[in-house]
Amino acid sequence: MYVFGNEVNPPLPYQGATAMSSNHSNHSNCPVYISDEVRNFQTFLIVPVFLAGLGLNLAALLVFYRQRSVWTDTHVYMVNLALADTTLVVLLLVRLYDSIHELQAPRLCSLLVVLHYANMYGSIFTVTAISVQRFLAVRFPYYARRAGSKKRAACVCVVIWLVIAGVCLVFREDNAPENWHTCFERNQPLPLDFLMSLELLGYVVPLLTMLLCSSQTIYILLRTSRENARSQALPGAGAGSPPRMQDHRRSVAVVGANLAVFVVCFTPIHAALLLRYLETSRDPQDCRRYVLLHNVYLVTELVATTNCFLDAVGYYFLCRDFRKELLPVRRTQVESQEYSL
Template identity: 35%
Template sequence: MFTSFNCSLRLGNLVDTLQGLAYSPVFILGFLVNAAALRAIISKRDSRTDTGIYMFNLAISDFTLVLFLPFRINDSFLCLPKTKLCTFLIYMHFINMYASILTTIAISVQRYLVIRGGCCSLTIWVLLGTLCALFQENNCPDKLWKCYERCKNLPLQQQLIVILIVFGFLVPLLIIVFCTSQVICILSKVDEGSEEKKRIVGIVTANMIVFIVCYTPIHVGLLVNYFYKPPPNWIAATNCCFDSIGYYFLLKQFYL
């Protein structure tokens, strides 16, 4: 048993080190790409349009997540003490990830229904902040194994799991797929040579692909962690790079 514990400990240390090494380039790349995306959005004269507001909100969400990655990197190498700071950092990660998800929904819905953007973005942040306040006990220091890791024998509340899986992923996925397909279907009736058509189709298609690639593994991991003994390192933060890379280059075409 003692030998098994030592092996698990060494494996855990190796995983933590690899995790820290993996997050380091994510931080550098995410910082540069998000800074470039923010600069591109702010500098465009059309940045106050509905699409500009959503893109700015998405970039702010991703950039904030990137700014907190050094804490995650530091925890991987030095193991931060379990304090209220850990609870704050976990919920900052939670808020920013779901701000990206809900803003992605808003972009799809806005492209389909042409809705107004500012109030919707504000509602997203208020909704997520309220949700974190209601379920804050799930990530209190006494339920953490490490600063960024919950105790494996203390799963999230069932109500929170349902909210995250159903309303945080499945419903958004259905909305995005529906809106994207409808936009492409409607625009298929437009002149084939229309540059505006190509730009819009490119944005909504990238929107859907980024959502599926970035958020499917995370929510599958949440479900597996709840029902089974979780495999290590399901959740990552690479979406903060994918979002900005995709939208930065698409925005350059859209605003020009």
């Protein structure tokens, strides 16, 4: 990836890599360049995302470490998410370095690409697991609070990384050094089966799961708020618990915001991956359209990385212990019953 260059003619594969086969060289016919607008967007966004993402996620990990004695299943998921996001942020710095001084280490570059996407999908799956956990917490609160919930959450996190490792293992040949002409730029499109695995398993299934769980969570919270409001309106009712209703409204806002962040961050990059594949499969190829899609993909890739610090902002609202630790002077009054939100 060349961030600061105006035009990039497709370079030769890494030395030592086998030459591209004729049936996989379809986009090498098009000169690839990055527009000034995209270059400026990258320059403007990449440094703030790195600084904000690294600072917020390290702060989150420190807070979670201090609160380890009172961890819940939510904490386990958030630690897993913070680790994935921190790794992504560090890799972002490596990509910035590669954009200025191109890395000439084929095997290292293959590893970096695998780590980048593995942690991106690790973040996606963990956010999805948190959405499911929140739904279970409000739909089956007694079951969700039973002993062993932390172990279940840890097992889910292990399964997440095993699934990702399995996908990386199955498609390891597609990430071999000879398939890259720079450290983060492929010299051929993703195979269709690999692309469909990313689109379906890595995006469509998590999105549908989050839509279902988030909508049900919001419905239950709103219904509970209405029932509480009606009970408070009955003659002889006590002062009630306005903070509980405020908690429900805040929880609804948090759930909706988490879903919106997921859609905004991860929908564009998966749409761009699919569109770019369709364009590289055309014969003859429209180079102007390919260059446009290439620039769009670079923008969506950076948009996806903003999830790294947006997740950290979400920690503040997801965990009341995180709020207390981060803002010890402004300790808010909270209910004794917590919905893990």
